Amino acid sequence: MQQPLSRRDVLWKCAALGALTLAPGVSMADVFAWSENQKPAPLPPTPWNEIGPFYKRAAPNVPDLRAAGDKGLPLSVTGRVFDTRGEAIEGAKIEIWQADDAGLYDLDGYKYRASLTADKKGAYGFGSIMPGHYPARVCQHIHYLVTAPGCKALTTQLYFATDPAFEGDPARNFTKDPLIQSVELVRPVKMVKSAAGNRADVTFELVLERL
Amino acid sequence: MSRRSLALLALVVVTACSKPVPEITAPVDGGILRVASPVASLLFARTQPTAVARTQDHKLRVLSLPDGKELRAIDYGDRRVVALDFSPDGSSVAIGDWTGLVSVWAADSGQLRFEQRLSKYPGVLTFSPDGNRLATAAQGEPVQILDARTGAPVATLGSPVGGTLALAFSRDARLVATGDGDTVVRVHDAATGKELASNREFLMVPLAVAFSADGATVLAASGDKFVTIIDAATGKTSRKHDRTSQPVMALDVSPDGKSIATIFMKSEDMTQPDHLVLRSMDTWQSQLDWLPPTMPIAGGWTSDGRLLVAFTAKEGVQLWRLH
Numbered sequence: 001m002q003q004p005l006s007r008r009d010v011l012w013k014c015a016a017l018g019a020l021t022l023a024p025g026v027s028m029a030d031v032f033a034w035s036e037n038q039k040p041a042p043l044p045p046t047p048w049n050e051i052g053p054f055y056k057r058a059a060p061n062v063p064d065l066r067a068a069g070d071k072g073l074p075l076s077v078t079g080r081v082f083d084t085r086g087e088a089i090e091g092a093k094i095e096i097w098q099a100d101d102a103g104l105y106d107l108d109g110y111k112y113r114a115s116l117t118a119d120k121k122g123a124y125g126f127g128s129i130m131p132g133h134y135p136a137r138v139c140q141h142i143h144y145l146v147t148a149p150g151c152k153a154l155t156t157q158l159y160f161a162t163d164p165a166f167e168g169d170p171a172r173n174f175t176k177d178p179l180i181q182s183v184e185l186v187r188p189v190k191m192v193k194s195a196a197g198n199r200a201d202v203t204f205e206l207v208l209e210r211l
Numbered sequence: 212m213s214r215r216s217l218a219l220l221a222l223v224v225v226t227a228c229s230k231p232v233p234e235i236t237a238p239v240d241g242g243i244l245r246v247a248s249p250v251a252s253l254l255f256a257r258t259q260p261t262a263v264a265r266t267q268d269h270k271l272r273v274l275s276l277p278d279g280k281e282l283r284a285i286d287y288g289d290r291r292v293v294a295l296d297f298s299p300d301g302s303s304v305a306i307g308d309w310t311g312l313v314s315v316w317a318a319d320s321g322q323l324r325f326e327q328r329l330s331k332y333p334g335v336l337t338f339s340p341d342g343n344r345l346a347t348a349a350q351g352e353p354v355q356i357l358d359a360r361t362g363a364p365v366a367t368l369g370s371p372v373g374g375t376l377a378l379a380f381s382r383d384a385r386l387v388a389t390g391d392g393d394t395v396v397r398v399h400d401a402a403t404g405k406e407l408a409s410n411r412e413f414l415m416v417p418l419a420v421a422f423s424a425d426g427a428t429v430l431a432a433s434g435d436k437f438v439t440i441i442d443a444a445t446g447k448t449s450r451k452h453d454r455t456s457q458p459v460m461a462l463d464v465s466p467d468g469k470s471i472a473t474i475f476m477k478s479e480d481m482t483q484p485d486h487l488v489l490r491s492m493d494t495w496q497s498q499l500d501w502l503p504p505t506m507p508i509a510g511g512w513t514s515d516g517r518l519l520v521a522f523t524a525k526e527g528v529q530l531w532r533l534h
Contacts, residue, residue: 050334050350051373051392053458053476054434056415104479107415107434107458135480145373153372155351155392178291178309 040086043207047182049157052143054105059095059113064127072101072129079204080122083151088122092148103132130200138177139165151208158204159186244279246272246527252295253509253521253528259301260514271304273318285321294333298342303359305345307333313347325362335375339384346378356401366404377419381426388429390417396431398443408446419461424468432459452495457485466516489534499533
Protein backbone atom coordinates (compact mmCIF):
# COMPACT_ATOMS: atom_id res chain seq x y z
CA MET A 1 0.00 0.00 0.00
CA GLN A 2 1.29 3.48 -0.81
CA GLN A 3 2.14 5.39 2.35
CA PRO A 4 0.47 8.81 2.62
CA LEU A 5 2.79 11.81 2.53
CA SER A 6 3.59 13.43 5.83
CA ARG A 7 2.56 17.02 6.40
CA ARG A 8 6.25 18.03 6.09
CA ASP A 9 6.56 16.17 2.76
CA VAL A 10 3.47 17.89 1.44
CA LEU A 11 4.78 21.31 2.38
CA TRP A 12 8.15 20.66 0.70
CA LYS A 13 6.34 19.44 -2.39
CA CYS A 14 4.10 22.50 -2.42
CA ALA A 15 7.12 24.78 -2.12
CA ALA A 16 8.96 22.92 -4.90
CA LEU A 17 5.97 23.13 -7.24
CA GLY A 18 5.31 26.77 -6.51
CA ALA A 19 2.04 26.10 -4.73
CA LEU A 20 3.55 27.60 -1.61
CA THR A 21 5.47 30.87 -1.62
CA LEU A 22 6.96 32.49 1.44
CA ALA A 23 6.59 36.13 2.38
CA PRO A 24 9.77 38.04 3.28
CA GLY A 25 10.99 36.99 6.74
CA VAL A 26 9.13 33.68 6.73
CA SER A 27 11.27 30.53 6.59
CA MET A 28 10.32 26.93 5.91
CA ALA A 29 11.05 26.31 9.59
CA ASP A 30 8.33 28.84 10.45
CA VAL A 31 5.96 27.06 8.09
CA PHE A 32 6.70 23.69 9.67
CA ALA A 33 6.23 25.10 13.17
CA TRP A 34 2.91 26.62 12.13
CA SER A 35 1.87 23.39 10.43
CA GLU A 36 2.72 21.20 13.42
CA ASN A 37 0.49 23.33 15.65
CA GLN A 38 -2.52 22.81 13.42
CA LYS A 39 -5.08 20.28 14.58
CA PRO A 40 -6.13 17.53 12.17
CA ALA A 41 -9.15 18.38 10.10
CA PRO A 42 -12.45 17.28 11.65
CA LEU A 43 -13.94 14.18 10.05
CA PRO A 44 -17.58 13.13 9.75
CA PRO A 45 -18.36 9.95 11.69
CA THR A 46 -18.64 6.74 9.68
CA PRO A 47 -22.30 6.12 8.84
CA TRP A 48 -24.07 3.62 11.03
CA ASN A 49 -25.51 0.30 9.83
CA GLU A 50 -27.43 -2.20 11.94
CA ILE A 51 -25.64 -5.04 13.72
CA GLY A 52 -27.73 -7.85 12.21
CA PRO A 53 -28.56 -11.22 13.74
CA PHE A 54 -25.22 -13.02 13.39
CA TYR A 55 -22.71 -11.11 15.54
CA LYS A 56 -20.69 -13.47 17.73
CA ARG A 57 -18.44 -12.19 20.47
CA ALA A 58 -15.01 -13.54 21.40
CA ALA A 59 -13.76 -13.96 17.83
CA PRO A 60 -10.03 -14.74 17.51
CA ASN A 61 -7.44 -12.10 16.66
CA VAL A 62 -6.44 -13.44 13.24
CA PRO A 63 -5.43 -11.09 10.41
CA ASP A 64 -6.02 -13.68 7.68
CA LEU A 65 -9.48 -15.17 7.56
CA ARG A 66 -8.91 -17.10 4.36
CA ALA A 67 -7.74 -20.69 4.59
CA ALA A 68 -5.90 -22.47 1.81
CA GLY A 69 -8.35 -23.75 -0.77
CA ASP A 70 -11.18 -21.43 0.24
CA LYS A 71 -13.40 -20.49 -2.68
CA GLY A 72 -13.85 -16.84 -3.55
CA LEU A 73 -11.90 -13.84 -4.77
CA PRO A 74 -9.10 -13.05 -2.30
CA LEU A 75 -9.75 -9.74 -0.59
CA SER A 76 -7.48 -7.41 1.35
CA VAL A 77 -9.11 -4.74 3.52
CA THR A 78 -7.04 -2.01 5.14
CA GLY A 79 -7.89 1.21 6.87
CA ARG A 80 -7.36 3.40 9.89
CA VAL A 81 -9.51 4.26 12.87
CA PHE A 82 -9.86 7.96 13.74
CA ASP A 83 -12.00 10.07 15.99
CA THR A 84 -13.97 12.97 14.55
CA ARG A 85 -11.05 15.30 15.40
CA GLY A 86 -8.96 13.32 12.93
CA GLU A 87 -6.76 11.76 15.58
CA ALA A 88 -5.80 8.12 15.13
CA ILE A 89 -7.18 5.78 17.80
CA GLU A 90 -4.52 3.32 18.86
CA GLY A 91 -5.92 0.13 20.36
CA ALA A 92 -9.40 0.45 18.86
CA LYS A 93 -11.04 -2.97 18.69
CA ILE A 94 -12.39 -3.88 15.26
CA GLU A 95 -14.66 -6.93 15.15
CA ILE A 96 -15.63 -8.17 11.71
CA TRP A 97 -17.84 -10.96 10.43
CA GLN A 98 -19.00 -11.93 6.97
CA ALA A 99 -20.56 -14.68 4.87
CA ASP A 100 -18.41 -17.12 2.90
CA ASP A 101 -18.30 -17.34 -0.87
CA ALA A 102 -21.65 -19.15 -0.89
CA GLY A 103 -23.30 -16.46 1.23
CA LEU A 104 -23.38 -18.54 4.43
CA TYR A 105 -22.45 -17.36 7.92
CA ASP A 106 -20.67 -19.72 10.26
CA LEU A 107 -22.78 -19.86 13.42
CA ASP A 108 -21.05 -22.88 14.91
CA GLY A 109 -17.45 -21.63 14.80
CA TYR A 110 -15.50 -18.51 13.88
CA LYS A 111 -14.93 -18.92 10.15
CA TYR A 112 -14.73 -15.46 8.57
CA ARG A 113 -14.89 -13.79 11.96
CA ALA A 114 -12.08 -11.85 13.62
CA SER A 115 -11.35 -9.34 16.33
CA LEU A 116 -8.50 -6.98 15.38
CA THR A 117 -6.67 -4.22 17.20
CA ALA A 118 -5.66 -0.92 15.60
CA ASP A 119 -1.92 -0.16 15.80
CA LYS A 120 -0.21 3.07 16.89
CA LYS A 121 -1.35 4.87 13.76
CA GLY A 122 -4.86 3.52 14.12
CA ALA A 123 -4.22 1.15 11.21
CA TYR A 124 -5.86 -2.24 10.79
CA GLY A 125 -6.04 -4.78 8.03
CA PHE A 126 -7.16 -8.28 7.22
CA GLY A 127 -7.16 -10.78 4.42
CA SER A 128 -10.36 -12.56 3.47
CA ILE A 129 -12.46 -13.37 0.44
CA MET A 130 -15.13 -11.30 -1.24
CA PRO A 131 -18.28 -12.31 0.68
CA GLY A 132 -21.04 -14.09 -1.20
CA HIS A 133 -24.59 -12.79 -1.43
CA TYR A 134 -26.63 -13.72 1.63
CA PRO A 135 -30.11 -14.59 0.28
CA ALA A 136 -32.00 -12.27 2.62
CA ARG A 137 -29.86 -9.28 1.63
CA VAL A 138 -29.37 -7.46 -1.64
CA CYS A 139 -25.65 -6.69 -1.42
CA GLN A 140 -22.36 -8.33 -0.44
CA HIS A 141 -21.18 -6.89 2.85
CA ILE A 142 -18.83 -7.23 5.81
CA HIS A 143 -20.12 -6.36 9.29
CA TYR A 144 -18.06 -4.17 11.62
CA LEU A 145 -18.32 -3.46 15.33
CA VAL A 146 -15.70 -0.91 16.38
CA THR A 147 -15.13 0.05 20.00
CA ALA A 148 -12.57 2.22 21.77
CA PRO A 149 -12.42 3.76 25.23
CA GLY A 150 -13.98 7.23 25.30
CA CYS A 151 -15.75 6.74 21.98
CA LYS A 152 -19.26 5.79 20.96
CA ALA A 153 -19.32 2.20 19.65
CA LEU A 154 -19.87 1.96 15.91
CA THR A 155 -21.77 -0.80 14.13
CA THR A 156 -21.55 -0.53 10.38
CA GLN A 157 -21.14 -2.53 7.20
CA LEU A 158 -18.68 -2.36 4.32
CA TYR A 159 -20.06 -2.69 0.78
CA PHE A 160 -18.24 -3.05 -2.53
CA ALA A 161 -18.61 -0.80 -5.56
CA THR A 162 -18.17 -3.84 -7.82
CA ASP A 163 -21.29 -5.53 -6.41
CA PRO A 164 -23.50 -6.49 -9.39
CA ALA A 165 -26.48 -5.11 -7.47
CA PHE A 166 -25.15 -1.58 -8.11
CA GLU A 167 -25.01 -2.13 -11.88
CA GLY A 168 -21.76 -0.20 -12.07
CA ASP A 169 -23.22 2.96 -10.53
CA PRO A 170 -23.22 2.77 -6.73
CA ALA A 171 -23.99 6.49 -6.34
CA ARG A 172 -27.26 5.98 -8.17
CA ASN A 173 -28.12 2.44 -7.10
CA PHE A 174 -26.95 2.05 -3.51
CA THR A 175 -30.52 2.33 -2.22
CA LYS A 176 -31.37 -0.95 -3.95
CA ASP A 177 -30.33 -2.40 -0.62
CA PRO A 178 -32.60 -0.53 1.81
CA LEU A 179 -30.13 -1.04 4.63
CA ILE A 180 -27.51 1.09 2.87
CA GLN A 181 -28.45 4.56 3.96
CA SER A 182 -25.19 6.22 2.88
CA VAL A 183 -23.14 5.69 -0.27
CA GLU A 184 -20.05 6.39 1.87
CA LEU A 185 -20.19 2.75 2.96
CA VAL A 186 -19.79 1.55 -0.63
CA ARG A 187 -16.03 1.47 -1.19
CA PRO A 188 -14.06 1.36 -4.44
CA VAL A 189 -12.42 -1.96 -5.24
CA LYS A 190 -8.92 -2.07 -6.71
CA MET A 191 -8.04 -5.25 -8.58
CA VAL A 192 -4.44 -6.32 -8.07
CA LYS A 193 -2.66 -8.91 -10.16
CA SER A 194 0.12 -10.87 -8.54
CA ALA A 195 1.93 -14.16 -8.95
CA ALA A 196 -0.54 -15.68 -6.53
CA GLY A 197 -3.46 -14.58 -8.70
CA ASN A 198 -6.00 -11.78 -8.64
CA ARG A 199 -6.89 -9.97 -5.46
CA ALA A 200 -9.31 -7.21 -4.57
CA ASP A 201 -8.00 -4.38 -2.38
CA VAL A 202 -10.35 -2.16 -0.44
CA THR A 203 -9.69 0.70 1.95
CA PHE A 204 -12.25 1.39 4.65
CA GLU A 205 -11.48 4.23 7.09
CA LEU A 206 -13.47 4.29 10.30
CA VAL A 207 -14.34 7.43 12.25
CA LEU A 208 -15.74 7.17 15.77
CA GLU A 209 -17.54 9.86 17.73
CA ARG A 210 -16.06 10.88 21.07
CA LEU A 211 -18.38 10.50 24.05
CA MET B 212 -52.01 -21.02 -5.91
CA SER B 213 -55.59 -22.23 -6.30
CA ARG B 214 -57.75 -23.30 -3.42
CA ARG B 215 -57.68 -26.83 -4.80
CA SER B 216 -53.85 -26.79 -4.77
CA LEU B 217 -53.79 -25.45 -1.24
CA ALA B 218 -56.17 -28.13 -0.11
CA LEU B 219 -53.98 -30.77 -1.75
CA LEU B 220 -50.89 -29.28 -0.13
CA ALA B 221 -52.66 -29.31 3.21
CA LEU B 222 -53.55 -32.95 2.73
CA VAL B 223 -49.91 -33.82 1.92
CA VAL B 224 -48.60 -31.96 4.96
CA VAL B 225 -51.23 -33.41 7.24
CA THR B 226 -50.53 -36.91 6.00
CA ALA B 227 -46.79 -36.48 6.43
CA CYS B 228 -47.06 -35.59 10.11
CA SER B 229 -47.15 -38.38 12.65
CA LYS B 230 -47.75 -36.16 15.66
CA PRO B 231 -50.91 -34.11 16.22
CA VAL B 232 -51.25 -32.26 12.99
CA PRO B 233 -51.95 -28.68 12.03
CA GLU B 234 -55.17 -28.22 10.18
CA ILE B 235 -56.67 -25.51 8.11
CA THR B 236 -59.00 -23.72 10.42
CA ALA B 237 -62.26 -22.48 9.04
CA PRO B 238 -63.21 -19.00 10.17
CA VAL B 239 -65.24 -18.46 7.02
CA ASP B 240 -64.65 -20.64 4.03
CA GLY B 241 -61.92 -23.24 3.60
CA GLY B 242 -59.66 -21.46 6.06
CA ILE B 243 -59.67 -18.29 4.02
CA LEU B 244 -60.00 -15.04 5.88
CA ARG B 245 -61.21 -12.73 3.15
CA VAL B 246 -59.57 -9.32 3.13
CA ALA B 247 -60.29 -6.44 0.77
CA SER B 248 -56.70 -6.09 -0.43
CA PRO B 249 -53.66 -8.43 -0.52
CA VAL B 250 -52.21 -8.83 2.96
CA ALA B 251 -48.57 -8.06 3.72
CA SER B 252 -48.67 -8.97 7.39
CA LEU B 253 -51.16 -9.91 10.09
CA LEU B 254 -51.23 -9.84 13.87
CA PHE B 255 -53.67 -11.41 16.35
CA ALA B 256 -54.87 -9.80 19.56
CA ARG B 257 -54.33 -11.95 22.62
CA THR B 258 -57.35 -11.20 24.77
CA GLN B 259 -59.85 -10.10 22.10
CA PRO B 260 -61.11 -12.03 19.07
CA THR B 261 -59.60 -9.56 16.63
CA ALA B 262 -56.67 -9.28 14.25
CA VAL B 263 -55.10 -6.47 12.25
CA ALA B 264 -53.96 -6.92 8.66
CA ARG B 265 -51.57 -4.56 6.90
CA THR B 266 -52.67 -4.58 3.32
CA GLN B 267 -50.94 -3.59 0.11
CA ASP B 268 -53.26 -0.63 -0.38
CA HIS B 269 -51.54 1.03 2.61
CA LYS B 270 -54.28 0.31 5.13
CA LEU B 271 -54.42 -1.32 8.53
CA ARG B 272 -57.59 -3.38 8.58
CA VAL B 273 -58.95 -4.40 11.95
CA LEU B 274 -60.81 -7.72 11.57
CA SER B 275 -63.09 -9.62 13.89
CA LEU B 276 -62.45 -13.34 14.32
CA PRO B 277 -63.54 -15.86 13.34
CA ASP B 278 -65.86 -14.26 10.78
CA GLY B 279 -63.21 -11.96 9.31
CA LYS B 280 -65.54 -8.96 9.25
CA GLU B 281 -63.71 -5.68 8.75
CA LEU B 282 -64.29 -3.45 11.76
CA ARG B 283 -62.10 -0.53 10.82
CA ALA B 284 -59.68 0.51 8.08
CA ILE B 285 -56.91 2.96 8.90
CA ASP B 286 -55.04 4.61 6.03
CA TYR B 287 -51.35 4.99 6.86
CA GLY B 288 -50.42 6.73 3.62
CA ASP B 289 -47.44 6.18 1.36
CA ARG B 290 -45.07 4.99 4.05
CA ARG B 291 -42.58 2.14 3.92
CA VAL B 292 -43.47 0.13 7.02
CA VAL B 293 -40.71 -1.82 8.79
CA ALA B 294 -42.42 -2.58 12.10
CA LEU B 295 -46.00 -3.34 13.11
CA ASP B 296 -47.59 -4.32 16.41
CA PHE B 297 -51.13 -4.86 17.63
CA SER B 298 -51.67 -4.55 21.35
CA PRO B 299 -52.56 -7.92 22.92
CA ASP B 300 -55.78 -6.37 24.30
CA GLY B 301 -56.73 -5.28 20.78
CA SER B 302 -56.95 -1.61 21.72
CA SER B 303 -54.07 -0.08 19.73
CA VAL B 304 -52.12 -0.63 16.57
CA ALA B 305 -48.67 0.82 15.84
CA ILE B 306 -46.44 1.05 12.81
CA GLY B 307 -42.89 2.32 12.35
CA ASP B 308 -41.45 3.27 8.96
CA TRP B 309 -38.03 3.60 7.32
CA THR B 310 -37.87 7.29 8.20
CA GLY B 311 -38.19 6.47 11.92
CA LEU B 312 -41.75 7.77 12.31
CA VAL B 313 -43.85 5.67 14.71
CA SER B 314 -47.66 6.14 14.66
CA VAL B 315 -50.16 4.69 17.12
CA TRP B 316 -53.91 4.49 16.47
CA ALA B 317 -56.91 3.42 18.53
CA ALA B 318 -58.03 0.19 16.88
CA ASP B 319 -61.74 0.74 17.51
CA SER B 320 -62.10 4.32 16.33
CA GLY B 321 -59.11 4.59 14.00
CA GLN B 322 -58.13 7.81 15.76
CA LEU B 323 -54.44 8.69 15.80
CA ARG B 324 -53.29 8.56 19.41
CA PHE B 325 -49.77 9.98 18.89
CA GLU B 326 -46.66 9.91 16.76
CA GLN B 327 -43.04 9.60 17.79
CA ARG B 328 -40.01 10.49 15.69
CA LEU B 329 -37.05 8.11 16.16
CA SER B 330 -33.52 8.91 15.02
CA LYS B 331 -33.51 5.86 12.73
CA TYR B 332 -35.94 3.19 11.61
CA PRO B 333 -37.31 1.14 14.51
CA GLY B 334 -35.67 -2.02 15.78
CA VAL B 335 -38.22 -2.51 18.57
CA LEU B 336 -41.98 -1.83 18.56
CA THR B 337 -43.80 -3.89 21.20
CA PHE B 338 -46.96 -3.32 23.25
CA SER B 339 -47.26 -4.60 26.79
CA PRO B 340 -49.85 -7.37 27.38
CA ASP B 341 -52.30 -4.92 28.99
CA GLY B 342 -51.92 -2.49 26.09
CA ASN B 343 -50.89 0.34 28.39
CA ARG B 344 -47.24 0.57 27.40
CA LEU B 345 -45.35 0.65 24.12
CA ALA B 346 -41.64 -0.10 23.89
CA THR B 347 -39.90 1.60 20.96
CA ALA B 348 -36.29 1.88 19.88
CA ALA B 349 -34.52 3.10 16.82
CA GLN B 350 -32.11 0.47 15.51
CA GLY B 351 -29.01 0.51 17.68
CA GLU B 352 -30.46 2.99 20.17
CA PRO B 353 -31.83 2.61 23.73
CA VAL B 354 -35.37 1.34 24.25
CA GLN B 355 -37.95 3.87 25.40
CA ILE B 356 -41.10 2.81 27.21
CA LEU B 357 -44.06 5.05 26.46
CA ASP B 358 -47.61 5.42 27.67
CA ALA B 359 -49.41 3.71 24.79
CA ARG B 360 -52.39 6.08 25.00
CA THR B 361 -50.57 9.40 25.04
CA GLY B 362 -46.99 8.71 23.99
CA ALA B 363 -45.69 10.21 27.24
CA PRO B 364 -42.27 8.79 28.14
CA VAL B 365 -42.26 6.41 31.08
CA ALA B 366 -38.72 5.04 31.16
CA THR B 367 -35.58 4.61 29.08
CA LEU B 368 -33.55 1.43 29.24
CA GLY B 369 -29.76 1.26 29.09
CA SER B 370 -27.72 1.70 25.92
CA PRO B 371 -26.16 -1.62 24.93
CA VAL B 372 -23.69 -1.80 22.05
CA GLY B 373 -25.66 -2.74 18.93
CA GLY B 374 -29.00 -1.82 20.51
CA THR B 375 -31.84 -4.22 21.30
CA LEU B 376 -32.94 -6.94 18.90
CA ALA B 377 -35.61 -8.70 20.94
CA LEU B 378 -37.98 -7.48 23.65
CA ALA B 379 -40.78 -8.94 25.75
CA PHE B 380 -42.93 -7.67 28.61
CA SER B 381 -43.95 -9.91 31.48
CA ARG B 382 -47.71 -10.56 31.62
CA ASP B 383 -48.18 -8.11 34.47
CA ALA B 384 -46.15 -5.56 32.45
CA ARG B 385 -43.85 -4.92 35.40
CA LEU B 386 -40.74 -6.39 33.78
CA VAL B 387 -39.13 -6.06 30.38
CA ALA B 388 -36.63 -8.58 29.01
CA THR B 389 -34.30 -7.57 26.20
CA GLY B 390 -31.97 -9.46 23.88
CA ASP B 391 -29.20 -6.99 23.15
CA GLY B 392 -26.56 -6.49 20.48
CA ASP B 393 -23.75 -7.09 22.97
CA THR B 394 -25.15 -10.66 23.32
CA VAL B 395 -26.55 -10.01 26.81
CA VAL B 396 -30.10 -10.80 27.99
CA ARG B 397 -31.25 -8.16 30.45
CA VAL B 398 -34.28 -7.86 32.72
CA HIS B 399 -35.49 -4.34 33.54
CA ASP B 400 -38.08 -2.69 35.72
CA ALA B 401 -40.64 -1.45 33.17
CA ALA B 402 -41.63 1.53 35.33
CA THR B 403 -38.15 2.91 35.93
CA GLY B 404 -35.99 1.30 33.25
CA LYS B 405 -33.57 0.09 35.93
CA GLU B 406 -31.63 -3.03 35.02
CA LEU B 407 -32.51 -5.75 37.53
CA ALA B 408 -30.59 -8.75 36.21
CA SER B 409 -28.49 -9.87 33.26
CA ASN B 410 -27.29 -13.07 31.65
CA ARG B 411 -23.98 -12.97 29.74
CA GLU B 412 -23.68 -16.59 28.70
CA PHE B 413 -24.64 -16.10 25.07
CA LEU B 414 -21.95 -15.86 22.41
CA MET B 415 -24.35 -14.62 19.76
CA VAL B 416 -27.03 -11.94 19.75
CA PRO B 417 -30.24 -13.14 21.45
CA LEU B 418 -32.92 -13.07 18.78
CA ALA B 419 -35.90 -14.13 20.90
CA VAL B 420 -36.96 -13.54 24.50
CA ALA B 421 -40.19 -14.45 26.29
CA PHE B 422 -41.44 -14.57 29.85
CA SER B 423 -43.06 -17.59 31.42
CA ALA B 424 -46.68 -16.98 32.41
CA ASP B 425 -45.73 -16.22 36.03
CA GLY B 426 -42.91 -13.87 35.03
CA ALA B 427 -40.39 -15.80 37.11
CA THR B 428 -38.29 -16.97 34.18
CA VAL B 429 -37.13 -15.62 30.85
CA LEU B 430 -36.68 -17.92 27.87
CA ALA B 431 -34.06 -16.72 25.41
CA ALA B 432 -32.49 -18.02 22.22
CA SER B 433 -29.80 -16.92 19.78
CA GLY B 434 -27.57 -18.14 16.97
CA ASP B 435 -25.94 -20.27 19.67
CA LYS B 436 -28.86 -22.64 18.94
CA PHE B 437 -29.90 -23.19 22.54
CA VAL B 438 -33.08 -22.19 24.31
CA THR B 439 -31.93 -21.01 27.71
CA ILE B 440 -34.16 -20.66 30.76
CA ILE B 441 -33.07 -17.70 32.88
CA ASP B 442 -34.13 -16.79 36.39
CA ALA B 443 -35.67 -13.34 35.95
CA ALA B 444 -34.68 -12.20 39.43
CA THR B 445 -30.99 -13.15 39.28
CA GLY B 446 -30.22 -13.52 35.58
CA LYS B 447 -28.69 -16.92 36.22
CA THR B 448 -29.19 -19.77 33.80
CA SER B 449 -31.46 -22.33 35.39
CA ARG B 450 -31.61 -24.67 32.41
CA LYS B 451 -30.20 -24.94 28.92
CA HIS B 452 -32.05 -27.16 26.49
CA ASP B 453 -30.46 -29.44 23.89
CA ARG B 454 -28.75 -27.75 20.99
CA THR B 455 -30.98 -27.32 17.96
CA SER B 456 -30.08 -27.50 14.29
CA GLN B 457 -31.09 -23.91 13.62
CA PRO B 458 -31.42 -20.74 15.70
CA VAL B 459 -34.78 -19.97 17.29
CA MET B 460 -36.05 -16.60 16.06
CA ALA B 461 -39.28 -16.35 18.07
CA LEU B 462 -40.71 -17.75 21.29
CA ASP B 463 -44.39 -17.50 22.22
CA VAL B 464 -45.88 -18.90 25.43
CA SER B 465 -49.52 -20.03 25.31
CA PRO B 466 -52.21 -18.10 27.23
CA ASP B 467 -52.45 -20.90 29.82
CA GLY B 468 -48.66 -20.94 30.18
CA LYS B 469 -48.44 -24.67 29.51
CA SER B 470 -47.03 -24.66 25.98
CA ILE B 471 -44.48 -22.68 24.05
CA ALA B 472 -44.16 -22.20 20.31
CA THR B 473 -40.53 -22.11 19.14
CA ILE B 474 -40.14 -20.75 15.64
CA PHE B 475 -36.84 -21.57 13.95
CA MET B 476 -34.89 -19.45 11.50
CA LYS B 477 -33.45 -20.98 8.35
CA SER B 478 -30.12 -19.27 8.93
CA GLU B 479 -28.76 -19.93 5.44
CA ASP B 480 -31.77 -18.17 3.92
CA MET B 481 -34.10 -16.23 6.18
CA THR B 482 -36.61 -15.80 3.34
CA GLN B 483 -37.46 -19.50 3.56
CA PRO B 484 -39.59 -21.11 6.30
CA ASP B 485 -38.18 -23.40 8.94
CA HIS B 486 -39.77 -25.59 11.57
CA LEU B 487 -42.27 -24.50 14.17
CA VAL B 488 -42.10 -26.73 17.23
CA LEU B 489 -44.70 -26.67 19.97
CA ARG B 490 -43.39 -27.88 23.33
CA SER B 491 -44.63 -28.49 26.83
CA MET B 492 -43.25 -25.82 29.15
CA ASP B 493 -42.91 -28.36 31.97
CA THR B 494 -41.27 -31.29 30.22
CA TRP B 495 -39.98 -29.59 27.04
CA GLN B 496 -41.42 -32.55 25.14
CA SER B 497 -42.34 -31.78 21.55
CA GLN B 498 -46.10 -31.71 20.98
CA LEU B 499 -45.90 -30.73 17.34
CA ASP B 500 -43.10 -30.27 14.80
CA TRP B 501 -44.27 -28.61 11.62
CA LEU B 502 -42.51 -27.25 8.55
CA PRO B 503 -44.80 -24.62 7.02
CA PRO B 504 -45.30 -25.00 3.26
CA THR B 505 -44.30 -21.39 2.60
CA MET B 506 -43.12 -18.44 4.66
CA PRO B 507 -45.95 -17.51 7.06
CA ILE B 508 -47.01 -13.88 7.32
CA ALA B 509 -48.23 -14.27 10.88
CA GLY B 510 -48.52 -16.59 13.79
CA GLY B 511 -49.63 -16.43 17.37
CA TRP B 512 -51.95 -17.49 20.13
CA THR B 513 -55.53 -16.26 20.13
CA SER B 514 -57.81 -15.40 23.01
CA ASP B 515 -59.34 -18.87 23.04
CA GLY B 516 -55.97 -20.65 23.21
CA ARG B 517 -55.56 -21.53 19.56
CA LEU B 518 -52.18 -21.27 17.90
CA LEU B 519 -52.75 -19.92 14.40
CA VAL B 520 -50.37 -19.49 11.50
CA ALA B 521 -51.34 -17.39 8.48
CA PHE B 522 -50.26 -17.49 4.85
CA THR B 523 -51.11 -15.18 2.02
CA ALA B 524 -53.77 -16.50 -0.30
CA LYS B 525 -55.30 -15.07 -3.43
CA GLU B 526 -58.51 -14.09 -1.70
CA GLY B 527 -56.95 -12.97 1.57
CA VAL B 528 -55.26 -14.99 4.27
CA GLN B 529 -55.30 -18.70 4.88
CA LEU B 530 -55.26 -19.72 8.51
CA TRP B 531 -53.87 -22.95 9.92
CA ARG B 532 -54.66 -24.05 13.44
CA LEU B 533 -51.74 -25.78 15.11
CA HIS B 534 -53.12 -26.19 18.61
